[in-house]
Amino acid sequence: MFEHLDDPSPPEPTAxxxxxxxxxxxxxxxxxxxxTFAVAGLGILxxxxxxxxxxxxxxSAMRVTDLALHAGxxxxxxxxxxxxxxxxxxxDDQHGFALTVGSGKAALVATSDGGDTWQVVQGDLPVDxxxxxxxxxxxxxxxxxxxxxxxxxxxxxxTDDGGxxxxxxxxxxxxxxxxxxxxxxxxxxxxxxxxxxxGASSCPVDLEVSADGGVTWSLSAAAPPLFESSQPSxxxxxxxxxxxxxxxxxxxxxxxxxxxxxxxxxxxxxDGGxxxxxxxxxxxxxxxxxxxxxxxxxxxxxxCATPPSAGAQAKALYRxxxxxxxWALTSTTGNSPLPATGGLPxxxxxxxxxxGHYNLAVTSAAQAWLFPDRGSVYETTDGGxxxxxxxxxxxxxxxxxxxxGNVVFADATHGWVDEPGVGIWRTTNATSWQQLGT
Amino acid sequence: xxxxxxxxFEDSFTELYRLAYRxxxxxxxxxxxxxxxxxxxxxxxxxxxxRLADRPEGWVVRVSTNLAIDRYRRRGRRSTPSRxxxxxxxxxxxxxxxxxxxxxxxxxxREVVVLRYLADWSEADVADALxxxxxxxxVHAYRGLAKLRAVLVDRGGLEGxxxxxxx
Numbered sequence: 001m002f003e004h005l006d007d008p009s010p011p012e013p014t015a016x017x018x019x020x021x022x023x024x025x026x027x028x029x030x031x032x033x034x035x036t037f038a039v040a041g042l043g044i045l046x047x048x049x050x051x052x053x054x055x056x057x058x059x060s061a062m063r064v065t066d067l068a069l070h071a072g073x074x075x076x077x078x079x080x081x082x083x084x085x086x087x088x089x090x091x092d093d094q095h096g097f098a099l100t101v102g103s104g105k106a107a108l109v110a111t112s113d114g115g116d117t118w119q120v121v122q123g124d125l126p127v128d129x130x131x132x133x134x135x136x137x138x139x140x141x142x143x144x145x146x147x148x149x150x151x152x153x154x155x156x157x158x159t160d161d162g163g164x165x166x167x168x169x170x171x172x173x174x175x176x177x178x179x180x181x182x183x184x185x186x187x188x189x190x191x192x193x194x195x196x197x198x199g200a201s202s203c204p205v206d207l208e209v210s211a212d213g214g215v216t217w218s219l220s221a222a223a224p225p226l227f228e229s230s231q232p233s234x235x236x237x238x239x240x241x242x243x244x245x246x247x248x249x250x251x252x253x254x255x256x257x258x259x260x261x262x263x264x265x266x267x268x269x270x271d272g273g274x275x276x277x278x279x280x281x282x283x284x285x286x287x288x289x290x291x292x293x294x295x296x297x298x299x300x301x302x303x304c305a306t307p308p309s310a311g312a313q314a315k316a317l318y319r320x321x322x323x324x325x326x327w328a329l330t331s332t333t334g335n336s337p338l339p340a341t342g343g344l345p346x347x348x349x350x351x352x353x354x355x356g357h358y359n360l361a362v363t364s365a366a367q368a369w370l371f372p373d374r375g376s377v378y379e380t381t382d383g384g385x386x387x388x389x390x391x392x393x394x395x396x397x398x399x400x401x402x403x404x405g406n407v408v409f410a411d412a413t414h415g416w417v418d419e420p421g422v423g424i425w426r427t428t429n430a431t432s433w434q435q436l437g438t
Numbered sequence: 439x440x441x442x443x444x445x446x447f448e449d450s451f452t453e454l455y456r457l458a459y460r461x462x463x464x465x466x467x468x469x470x471x472x473x474x475x476x477x478x479x480x481x482x483x484x485x486x487x488x489r490l491a492d493r494p495e496g497w498v499v500r501v502s503t504n505l506a507i508d509r510y511r512r513r514g515r516r517s518t519p520s521r522x523x524x525x526x527x528x529x530x531x532x533x534x535x536x537x538x539x540x541x542x543x544x545x546x547x548r549e550v551v552v553l554r555y556l557a558d559w560s561e562a563d564v565a566d567a568l569x570x571x572x573x574x575x576x577v578h579a580y581r582g583l584a585k586l587r588a589v590l591v592d593r594g595g596l597e598g599x600x601x602x603x604x605x
Contacts, residue, residue, distance in 0.1 A: 001555045002536075005464040005529055007472070013455040017477060021451070024481030130511040147511070147538065311470050374474075421478070 027399065027422070074100070074107040074123035082437035085109060085118055086420040087133050087358075087406060093414040093428070097121075097135045097163060106131055106146075108163040115416060115424050115436040121163045126155075136180045138162055140213045144175045144187070152193030152230075158214035171208040171217050176228060176239035183213040184246055186273075188239045192230040202227035202263060205239060205253070207273045220273025226253045227263055238263075240292060240351065247272040248297040250279075250324065252289050254352045264289050268324055270297070282318045282327035284338055290315070290350045293362040298323045301362050301384060306335070308349040311374055315344050317384045330384040343387045348375020358406035361415065367430070369415065371407035376400040377417055393417060396425055396433040447487045454498050455480055461499055461556045462506035465540075467533045475505045496567035499557045500549060503540065510537040539586045547582035554579050 074080075080100050088098035096111045098118065107123040125131070131146035143157040143166065156169040156178060169175075174190035187210075192203035205228055207220040228238035243249040252266050266279045266289065283289060283304035290305040298321060306314040314335030318327040331342025350359045350372050362368040370378045370387065377398065378387040390398075399422055409415035417425045417433070425433045455476050462475035479502040483494055490497050510533075540548060540556075546568075553564045554575065561579070565572045 002464050003558075005467065005533065005536075006460060007463045007469065010456065010459055010463070011469065011473065013452055013476075017455065017473070018448075018451060020477050021455075021480040021484065024478060025484040028481060028485045128511060 074120045076120055076123060078120040078123070080107075080109050080118045080120060082115065082118065082424045082435075083421055085115075085418065085424060086404065088115065088416060088418045088424060089133055089135055089408060090115075090410050090414075090416060091135045091137050093410050095138055096416070097133060097141060098418070099125075099131065099133055108133075110163065115426055117437065122166070126157055126166055126168075132178070134178060134180060135163075136182060140180070140183065142178050142180060142185065142214060144178050148174070148194045152195050154194065156187055156189075156214070160213055160215075169208075169210075169214050169217060174203075174228075174230065176205070177241040179241045179243035179249070180214075181243060181246055183211065185210040185214050186241060186243060186249065187217075188224070188226075188241050188251060190228050190230060190238070194230050203230040205251075207251075209273065220269075222273060222275055224251050224267050224269070224273070224276050225278060226251060226265055226267060228253055229263060238352075242292045242294065244294055244297045249273075250292055250294070250300070252292050254289055266292070266302075266324060270323075279324035280327065282329070284316065286337075287314070287316055290352070291360045293360045293368070295362050295365050299365050300324050301360065301368060302327065303350055303360060305350055305353070308353045311348070312346045313349050313353065313372070314338075314346060315350065315372075317342070317344055319384055331380075331387060342385050343378075345370070345372060345375055345378055345387065345389075348372025358408055361407045361409045363409050363412045363415075363430070367412070369407045369409070371405050371417060373404055374400070377407060390433070392427070392431060392433045393425055397423070397435050398425055398433070447484050450494065451480065454483060454494060457495060457557065458498050458502035461502045461552070462509075464556055465503065465506040465533060465537050466510060467529060471509055472506070475502055475509060478505055493567065495557070496553060499553055503548075503552045503556060507537045507541045510534070511541070536586070539588075543582050543585060547578045547585070550575055550578035551582035551586065555583075 084100045085098040086100060088096050090096040094112060094114050096115055098109050099106045100109050106125045106127050108121045108125055109118040110121045111118045125143065127143050128146040131143050133141070133143055135141040139160050139162050141159045141163050145154060148154050153173040154175055155172055156175040157166040158169050159166050169187070171187055172189050173193050176188050176190055178185065178187045180186075187208045189206050189208055190203050191206055204223065205226040206223050208217045209220055210217045226239070238254055240252040241249060242252065248270050250266060250268050253263055264281065266281065267276045268279055269276050281289070282302070286306055287304035288306070290303040292300060292302050294300045300320040300323065302318045302320070304316045304318065314333050316332045316338050317330045319330045320327050329338065331344045332338040332340060333344045333346040334340025335346065353373070359372055360368060360370055366383050367379070367381050368384060377390045377393050379390050380387050398417065398419065400419070404420055406418040407415065413428060413430045415427050415430065424436045426436055427433045458476040458479040459472050463469070463472040466472050466475070479498055482501055483490060483498055486497070487494070540551065543551060549568060550564055553559045553567060554561065559567070561572045561575045565575045568575070
């Protein structure tokens, strides 16, 4: 029935595949042994001796395979191993939130020890596993993206109780990206429902603003001069909102189908959305907007990239010191037509070709971290002119085989690398790294 | 079918790898991703080999399907090389719908549909793997396909005759 979907020339497994399988198997066994003996064994021993039957026994952590096959709702309080945590965000250096997946159903998990242990907070989220997540405090959080509803909507969901309950924000219908600073929340929303048959190739975009954590909303004084495609996707990432201050923000739109370059645009507001400026596009021919980040209102880092292929993607980093009015090519992967400079890694994909917008973390005008999907983590300390692989991560067991990884920093020294299916690593000094939950 | 407790993982590797790759490619349509899913599936198979060696194929199909669907959801559609894929993969929309539709099936229907139609097993083999009767397989396959049809017929990827014939 589905023979027409087959690879006409499937590859035969090679010695490299065999070696990779055994390496992954060994890593799984190590994690399972650590979890089983260190957590379950020691935990049961201590609990059994000290507490006995007085305290109800906690459910044991489900392994990644169990979660992948799990069909029901994960129970509140259920421990979840770090291998199954995806999209982790940390409102402070100890508390974090993330998603985990059981048979396509996303659950919210939380940590209060910097990421060492995670427990289910809400196992019945109103979103799929590819949703985006942000928390600005222990109480206020936001969920958006994922698979659209039957009516073509992609709502924003808001919580004010640490994720236990979620309410749909009265905006949309297609919320593409969200950024919150305290209770001041901005959401970029497409004004057309997603539709595979009637979807507009260019749909106007609104900026919705809330000053009370997402309870009440109003349109910005001026709409950003942007359009996005309303063709459906599993995770609507047509827009990236990079907010620098309460009033300053950059909004980047992509061309999801590669058919309408007019959709690609970078705009800027310095007055809370009362006015917008379209900024020049520095990307070379065949390169397109990929990720934007900054350390201040004028200091910008912009990655342009080619379409991904076979695990690699040509990339070029541009820097601007005047809020995007002028750009300087700073480093590249060395792919035509750009000269090779700076050692930017070709391996791995960056947004929007990877889920979310957490591939590039800028912690100062000089320092930034890059974690392309399916690649390694790289660091620069000279403003992006040279990049090097983070050896401290490799020494801590980081493998670079996971997909849709994130690199996030709560401040200049406290950061996390999340490699879904493999684990989470933390640094508290921006130099040495420790794998969590092991 | 491999079907022997004495079979070594290494001896089954090629056959199981091909199986995992084929299933994941039907969903993902991307060689690099399908190879990655096949590797991950085989790694997990290896860690469970002591209890899977007698009949690992069904487990491999289910895990590779779940990993492929999960990969598809997490990546979002543009993590596939959309600009290139639009030129070389005529079935991109069908794969997207297939992944979504299978992911939404109830567990038993999903197991049957995946083994019967993604792995191309006979009803008897599916019944044997799931420890149920061929009649039960037929019922779950019919119901599961009906739900797939609701999504896929519009794409032209699944004809009505396919559903009727299975029922």
